[in-house]
Amino acid sequence: MTSHEKKLVAVDIGGTGVKTGLLTETGTNLASGHFPTPRHDYRLMTEMLMNHIDENYATGFDGIAISSTGLVDPGTQEIGMSSPIYEPFGKELVRQLQARYRVPVSAENDGNCALLAEKWQGAGQDCHDLAMIVLGTSVGGAVMIEEKLVRGSHLLGGEFGYMLMPVKQGAKRWEIWSITGATRSLVLDTALKKGVDPADLDGRQVTELLAANDKEAQEAVADFIEQLAVGCYNLQYVLDPQKILIGGGISKADFLLPMLQEKIAEISSHIPSNVLLPEIAICRFGNESNLLGAVYDWRNKFGCGQVVAINDEHQL
Template sequence: MTKTYLGIDVGGSAIKYGIVDEKGEVLSSSSLPTIDDKADVLQKFAAIIRESGNVSAVGISFPGVIQGKGYLKTAGAIHSMFGVDLYAEMLKITDKPVAILNDANAATLAEAMSGHAQGISDYILIVVGTGIGGGIVINGQIFAGATGMAGEFGLISLDIYSDNAAEDISFSRHGATIGGLARYYHEISGDETVDAKEIFQKYEANDDLATQAVKHFYQSLAFGIINTIVTIDPEKVLLAGGVTNRPTFITELTAEIAQIKNSFPRYDSIDFPKIEVAYHKNNAGIVGAAYAASQI
């Protein structure tokens, strides 16, 4: 009989959940609103598990820094869950095996279960959104690091010789869509546009300032990705986030990476991995949490 797993994906506005089979197919899914209240979150977990029926295990994707089996050192925008030992709380709710992991790590694992990392043992996923985040898989396992911070790519510094504060020279501050592209465009134009689509439309219309901003965005993203490549040496780099839906995104990005690679002779001896857009979109957290549950 085919096993099924419950994947729960907690976000700042919604708790999404679904039943996932062994092949990574979401058989059913639903959602509940997220309330920043510990008791409410735990009560909803209990109700979801009761509703899920006879699943083999439960996986929970949660934002923030997660240590050990499920201690939430931070919890994104859900402040009532900071410092909560979620694994201990789940033992009170269910006797089913439970896996708890960071949301970016869940999205990363989803690609191994039924996405573009099937059969690949070493890869990274970089999420390009308001900021930059991601996950690292080494030898087929999520690498969380000593304190659960591995994959916080957005904290990488891109210009150590700048007099600006560390945050101002971070990967997130230059290679993200809101923190990077939109912020930089506002700085050079005075236009408060925060929609990346509008900036790309102006870029396609040959607007000089939009062109400068998009060039800065792709160059920053390229350098950040190269930093991760030469540090981790993955077989593949996957990219996620709304900007990756742009039809020419990968072509434009890889052209910038190639230009940087060609300008630095030391890179000639390095085989850069394939870079592509992640397969999973809205259900990535559910599928990744279910995959973690399947590995218990």
């Protein structure tokens, strides 16, 4: 870190916890912290965050960079519009932090932040056009075209988890991808096939069962990979990105990338009009990607190395 390099408090607001860090403007993490999301009363979020900043980062910083679940308006910087969870604190969070600390504050959706991290220092550095699929308790994502985030008219750009997938069992014929194709869905499907309590399984154990040639795990993983392959194939022809990045904890599993590439090639072989196969890459960053992407977002909004004047009426 150089003597003139700015330091930023980066904040990642999640559904169950808030992660923080003191990062340089080039992405070096100098300190880390966390506290639980106040799920009993979300109105306490602002006060808890300010107390956390005061206790952990009071030595001085030049800005605050926020990544948050929920929708984030790029103009007003309001978080969680119309969401009963995030709106109680999100509408005023940026303005309140700005008034309290007298530094520029930015906010961006967490999926977009993850993509920004990969574009900045990860698997998407050499790309102008990117799509990202994040596999976790749900399916998330983000899109960048010509190095600009695609938000859409309702800020739903990249919300791939709402895509419909056919359902093979039960009364429903269709369900959203976040229900059928998330990592949690893979665990539940494996547990159902094995007749065990889902609470006794997690993604790591499913990976171990697959490595041991467990029949039920093989079937569940095959269904999981097929849905992911169909999603990637469709996104390639809707968005035509240079790369499709896969994130989330399970993306690091040894089986995922080769099985996914094989399944995409198999699907494509049955489509005479197929033009190309999607280029798939695994995200470089894991749990810290949102903090890093938030810093990159702050840099883009306020300019690396620039001095930004803050007053009570300043609007981001």
